[in-house]
Amino acid sequence: MNIAVITKIxxxxxxxxxxxxxxxxxxxxxMVINPFDEYGLEEALKIKDSDENAKVCVLMVGxxxxxxxxxxCLALGADEAVVIDDEAIDGGNPLAVAEVLAAxxxxxxxxxxxAGKQGVDYDWGLTAIAVAQKLNWPHVGVxxxxxxDFAAGxxxxxxxxxxxxxxxxGSLPAVITAEKGLNTPRYASLKGIMxxxxxxxxxxxxxxxxxxxxxxxADQARLEEVQAAHPPAREPGRIIExxxxxxxxxxxxxxLREEAxxx
Amino acid sequence: xxxxxxxxxxxxxxxxxxxxxxxxxARMLGDxxxxxxxxxxxxxxxxxxxxxxxxxxxxxxENGKLYAAxxxxxxxAKLVEAEAPAYIIFGQTNLGRDLAARLAATTGVGYxxxxxxIEPGEPPTFVKPLYAGKIIGKxxxxxxxxxxxxxxxxxxSPSDATxxxxxxxxxxxxxxxxxxxxxxxxxxxAGMIDLREATVIISGGRGIGEAxxxxxxxxxxxxxxxxxxxxxxxxxxxxxxxxxxxxxxGKTVNPTLYIACGISGAIQHLAGMQTSKCIVAINTNESxxxxxxxxxxxxxxxxxxxxxxxxxxxxxxx
Ligand SMILES: Cc1cc2nc3c(=O)[nH]c(=O)nc-3n(C[C@H](O)[C@H](O)[C@H](O)COP(=O)(O)OP(=O)(O)OC[C@H]3O[C@@H](n4cnc5c(N)ncnc54)[C@H](O)[C@@H]3O)c2cc1C
Numbered sequence: 001m002n003i004a005v006i007t008k009i010x011x012x013x014x015x016x017x018x019x020x021x022x023x024x025x026x027x028x029x030x031m032v033i034n035p036f037d038e039y040g041l042e043e044a045l046k047i048k049d050s051d052e053n054a055k056v057c058v059l060m061v062g063x064x065x066x067x068x069x070x071x072x073c074l075a076l077g078a079d080e081a082v083v084i085d086d087e088a089i090d091g092g093n094p095l096a097v098a099e100v101l102a103a104x105x106x107x108x109x110x111x112x113x114x115a116g117k118q119g120v121d122y123d124w125g126l127t128a129i130a131v132a133q134k135l136n137w138p139h140v141g142v143x144x145x146x147x148x149d150f151a152a153g154x155x156x157x158x159x160x161x162x163x164x165x166x167x168x169x170g171s172l173p174a175v176i177t178a179e180k181g182l183n184t185p186r187y188a189s190l191k192g193i194m195x196x197x198x199x200x201x202x203x204x205x206x207x208x209x210x211x212x213x214x215x216x217x218a219d220q221a222r223l224e225e226v227q228a229a230h231p232p233a234r235e236p237g238r239i240i241e242x243x244x245x246x247x248x249x250x251x252x253x254x255x256l257r258e259e260a261x262x263x
Numbered sequence: 264x265x266x267x268x269x270x271x272x273x274x275x276x277x278x279x280x281x282x283x284x285x286x287x288x289a290r291m292l293g294d295x296x297x298x299x300x301x302x303x304x305x306x307x308x309x310x311x312x313x314x315x316x317x318x319x320x321x322x323x324x325e326n327g328k329l330y331a332a333x334x335x336x337x338x339x340a341k342l343v344e345a346e347a348p349a350y351i352i353f354g355q356t357n358l359g360r361d362l363a364a365r366l367a368a369t370t371g372v373g374y375x376x377x378x379x380x381i382e383p384g385e386p387p388t389f390v391k392p393l394y395a396g397k398i399i400g401k402x403x404x405x406x407x408x409x410x411x412x413x414x415x416x417x418x419x420s421p422s423d424a425t426x427x428x429x430x431x432x433x434x435x436x437x438x439x440x441x442x443x444x445x446x447x448x449x450x451x452x453a454g455m456i457d458l459r460e461a462t463v464i465i466s467g468g469r470g471i472g473e474a475x476x477x478x479x480x481x482x483x484x485x486x487x488x489x490x491x492x493x494x495x496x497x498x499x500x501x502x503x504x505x506x507x508x509x510x511x512x513g514k515t516v517n518p519t520l521y522i523a524c525g526i527s528g529a530i531q532h533l534a535g536m537q538t539s540k541c542i543v544a545i546n547t548n549e550s551x552x553x554x555x556x557x558x559x560x561x562x563x564x565x566x567x568x569x570x571x572x573x574x575x576x577x578x579x580x581x
Pocket of ligand 1: 493494496563
């Protein structure tokens with residue numbers, strides 16, 4: 001059984017971001033695997049733990065310079081990686097990226113695709129669901145509990161919504177996007193890190209995927225970014241002073257009622 | 264002006280607040296709106312019918328079949344074809360975002376999620392926070408309509424406009440061909456207010472000391488009608504469930520009042536709450552970063568401050 005994990009790199013969440021010509025300048029920012037994708041990868045690895053025939057392939061559309069981050073996925077236990085690096089792909093358009101990823105998933109003959117619920121850069125939450133649509137597979141998004149039954153070819157998945165916990169039932173193959181809490185990602189072992197270097201790591205061009213360049217080019221984008229800016233700083237706040245704790249609390253309640261008018 | 268299509272949401276017999284927020288956005292972007300909803304409640308349907316819509320379709324749930332992205336997206340695609348809206352508006356809720364994405368993939372039209380502001384113009388500019396709120400991004404749609412957008416809850420003021428009740432058209436989604444179906448909802452315990460809908464949130468971090476002290480926050484929440492949030496540190500400690508986590512890998516919340524108790528104010532936490540209208544921080548360390556975003560701060564032990572705060576708020580309410 002093959003399982004694909006689709007992932008991307010995003011700026012380290014601690015990173016400071018600077019702007020150049022009203023765009024975010026990522027040229028000197030430390031990039032990491034998207035945090036939500038780590039839960040997707042872990043879910044795939046858990047299946048591999050209990051089924052030695054399961055193979056996990058990590059897929060990413062991005063520049064070949066992502067090698068370090070992708071190798072970190074192999075160190076955790078994934079079996080192989082495919083990076084699709086081609087300037088003809090409009091990496092900012094989730095539908096274009098999904099087209100390419102779906103083509104690679106097809107070649108893998110996968111039963112499951114895992115991904116994070118969204119990238120913590122633009123938070124679109126579209127790519128993985130679009131992969132499902134392009135494969136003509138079902139999907140469940142933002143999953144916090146996943147129980148496959150491979151013998152029956154079915155699954156249940158639970159997601160948390162404002163209504164309460166939602167339980168989905170469905171059939172495999174399927175695309176599942178991970179919420180934090182789905183599992184606890186493992187750490188890489190030294191052995192894993194050593195082995196990772198020898199695992200298959202392919203870099204594909206668009207031509208290798210069989211996707212036509214006209215389908216994924218920049219002119220296909222239906223949304224354009226016109227400006228990126230830093231948010232206005234919040235007005236500096238005020239520390240409530242007072243002799244006793246009770247004095248401070250009383251003053252806080254007063255300002256919340258009278259100044260902020262939020263009580 | 265343009266037509267819009269809104270995907271309304273109800274919870275039991277009530278329309279969710281986000282539905283009225285979507286109506287506000289629909290009026291900003293067009294002069295006539297058609298609505299789609301999926302509810303088994305006649306009361307919710309009647310409320311939706313009075314929002315001032317031109318028409319309303321109900322994607323009827325069946326017993327044990329409450330939602331299916333594939334089937335709903337297929338029905339919506341047909342409605343889009345028939346109505347030719349310029350914008351299709353969803354809430355950035357669990358099911359709203361799910362269906363919006365599946366519809367975008369089905370139709371290939373423009374898609375923008377989690378919109379927090381709209382600047383009028385031809386075409387309008389849509390705004391959303393990027394990179395955990397470190398950046399504000401502005402976007403415009405290109406090419407032929409329709410365009411799909413999801414709006415962040417609690418940002419746009421809810422519309423109170425009403426109109427003559429429109430007749431509802433019942434649409435039967437094709438659940439049998441859908442391969443992933445929402446089969447049950449385990450409703451939240453009564454009195455548990457959802458973080459994303461709460462007007463007041465009291466949130467605890469490692470500074471509250473131990474798991475048992477969360478009871479103090481639940482007490483506060485129960486007596487004042489607030490919801491309880493948490494930092495990731497305490498979720499990872501197992502002091503409270505992930506459902507309460509606020510931040511980049513938790514929930515994005517927008518309450519009127521956010522009270523951070525014993526939370527240092529890491530960038531990933533701020534990502535989820537910095538658009539709150541008023542932020543209060545209670546922290547023993549006067550140089551904790553949370554004070555940089557707080558409107559009001561108390562330097563002190565939250566175990567001491569929170570019970571007093573509860574008492575004083577209740578007193579002030581009489
Ligand atoms: C990829 C990634 C994603 C993340 N996502 C999130 C997220 O979604 N949400 C999130 O919250 N974090 C997230 N984090 C973690 C974040 O970086 C911080 O580690 C976390 O927010 C810290 O939680 P805390 O403020 O409760 O704990 P600490 O940082 O330990 O702060 C505790 C605070 O309590 C104060 N304190 C101590 N005792 C008291 C007392 N008696 N009374 C009052 N104050 C007291 C201290 O002065 C301190 O400021 C993420 C991290 C990463 C790397």
